[in-house]
Amino acid sequence: MIKLIVGLGNPGRQYEKTRHNAGFLFVDALAQDCGSTFTQSPRFFGDLAECKVGSAKLLLLKPATFMNRSGQSVGALLKYYKLQPDQLLVVHDELDFNPGVVKLKKDGGHAGHNGLRDIIAHVGTKDFYRLRLGIGRPPAGKVVADFVLSSPSRQEADLLDAAIKTGLGFVPQLVAGEIDTVMNKINT
Template sequence: MIKLVVGLGNPGRQYENTRHNAGFLFLDDLAAAWGCSWVSEPRFEGWLAEGGMASVRVMLLKPETFMNRSGQSVGKVARYYKLQPEEILVVHDELDFNVGVARLKKDGGHAGHNGLRDIIAHLGSNAFYRLRIGIGRPAAGRPVAEYVLSAPAKKELEMMRDAFEYCSGFMRQIVTGDMASVMSQLNAGAPKTNEINC
């Protein structure tokens, strides 16, 4: 079962709607759907919300440490609540997927994503689940850092939010540990619309 869902992003108003904050945006939508309230938790260096689904207690976490140090916050929560890596789902932006594409996977490397790199270092394991939200790659010649830290176009944001909504429909199965079923559906690429492949 999943007991902690982590959304990756950067704190601060200037980063709120940027591509790199896809994880934060997803968790904000999920918390709203679940009726959860965010509470600042300095001891965990993040914002926590708590809800329940299918009789399972689920914590939502948005680290306030900035992306490159996300593992500090995740590690503190995991140690305090004695969570195993397999009980953690990390939601993050994915350059290698087109906008609106999302995939669920377990373990693997960080593929250059500094948030994942730091989480792996602080957990001492890569055996957590990842929900990867596609943001696409920048045009040739545009620096990746500039691209991920900028806001997507209105249409792109709509596509991302459609993907959030669609993926949220799998959360009950994810939380209860029915990962094989979710992966077979979500990763098969069945589109919700002609534009969203999630």
């Protein structure tokens, strides 16, 4: 059962609507749905919110350490609350999926995603869940870093919003521990 959802992104107004902040957009939408607000938490190097899903308490985290150092924030929170990696869901942008595609997986490498790389290093395992929100690949000749740190087109933003809504619809089942059911539905 999921007890912590971490949205990956970069802090600062200049990054708010970029492709790389898909994870922040997800947890922001979830907090809004729950009627929760994020507060700065220096202890966890990020912004933290608590959300009630059914009868369960769910923690939401937005690391304020920038993408490449997300593990510092995630590791500190897992240790403090004595959570296991398999109770963690990391929501992040995914280059390998077209905009609008959303998939859930457990385990696996970082596939070049520096946020995931740092979380794996700090947590000491890759045995956690990932909700991957498709942003597509940059056009030929465009640098990946420039692409992920830029805003999507209106059409791509609409598709990302749809993917976020799809993912949000599965949160109650994830919190209830129905992860295999969610994987079967969302990945087909």
